[in-house]
Amino acid sequence: MxxxxxxxxxxxxxxxxxxxxxxxxxxxxxxxxxxxxxxxxxxxxxxxxxxxxxxxxxxxxxxxxxxxxxxxxxxxxxxxxxxxxxxxxxDRPRYDNEIIPEDIPLNIVYEDDCLMVINKPAGLVVHPGHGNYHGTLVNAIAWHLKDLPDYDANDPHVGLVHRIDKNTSGLLVIAKTPDAKTSLGIQFFNKTTKRKYRALVWGIMENDEGTIIGNLARNPKDRMQMAVFSDPEIGKHAVTHYRVLERIGYVTLVECVLETGRTHQIRAHMKHIGHVLFNDERYGGHEILKGTHFSKYKQFVNNCFDICPRQALHAMTLGFIHPVTGEEMNFTTELPEDMSLLIDKWRGYISNRDLE
The missing domain is CATH 3.10.290.10 (RNA-binding S4 domain)
Incomplete structure (x- = not known):
């Protein structure tokens, strides 16, 4: 299709x-x-x-x-x-989505003649779309590379190789040449890239590790959500591997490894197994899903929502083979401040009370 x-x-x-x-x-x-x-x-x-x-x-x-x-x-x-x-x-033309260079700061982790690796902050839209025609990561990249004669921000043969959601932070690779984009695109298609995420989810996960396999498609009851379908004819095949890093009272810190890269994959898969991402408004994680009914606890969780006002998800590790040199490239970033403060706050809360 x-x-x-x-x-x-x-x-x-x-x-x-x-x-x-x-x-x-x-x-x-x-x-x-x-x-x-x-x-x-x-x-x-x-x-x-x-x-x-x-x-x-x-x-x-x-x-x-x-x-x-x-x-x-x-x-x-x-x-x-x-x-x-x-x-x-x-009876009217489509909105002209020409990419205009805009002077927006970039956190560039690595750059050479054929690619860039960028650590995207939460809140920055990756690509122009409805309601976000300006101020996106693509506009920022266009500005950064505006003096590069062979780079055309409006050419689909260069630029973003993959995407992450607006309110997800972390690593992205950008191709500066068509050959680089082709090579990297093949690696993503063949699932040979290495992508690890850190996520804080609601509830205590029983198993130390596991794999979630489930086709993803638009949720017919909420078109802004993705949902898991058992029918193999519906949606796209998706696989997420997870490993528990720390259980912290009523939430769990997990590492997620993507085998496929579907829209909202981690967010939808985690909801499917009953562990919605903390403060993920789209999937209901902005409600108090686990814990006590005490007003002090409710205030604590609301303070946590304020500290990290988005889904607690960070694309922490990215690995691929360099398109020109053939070298294995691996990049890792620290957790952003909002997620670090959030996790520390949960640790402090749990250490200061008796869960029983």
């Missing part, structure tokens, strides 16, 4: 009008249907693929002539077939 769409398409669907033969239309979404696709209504098919778009909004778009199958407008009950070309069109 080939899919192209902007992250803000769901907002465009809120503002549609019927179109006629004289209206100039602009493509906002395109998908070439898989060969093995079974017959399914087009509104259902698009609902499963457009983030945050309700089925009702898609149906209204179809009624207004904005849903196209193989070049012709179709209604909601059209049955999608293998190799259909499905598009969503609007």
């Amino acid at each position: 080939i899919e192209e769409y902007p992250e803000d398409l769901e907002n465009d669907l809120d503002d549609i009008e019927s179109v006629d033969d004289e209206t100039r239309l602009y493509e906002h979404f395109r998908v070439v249907v898989d060969k093995g696709q079974t017959l399914v209504r087009v509104d259902k098919y698009l609902f499963e693929r457009i983030v945050n778009a309700s089925r009702n909004r898609i149906q209204k778009a179809a009624e207004a002539g904005h849903v196209i199958a193989n070049g012709k407008p179709v209604k909601s009950n059209y049955k999608v077939k293998p190799l259909d070309v499905i598009t969503v069109v609007m």
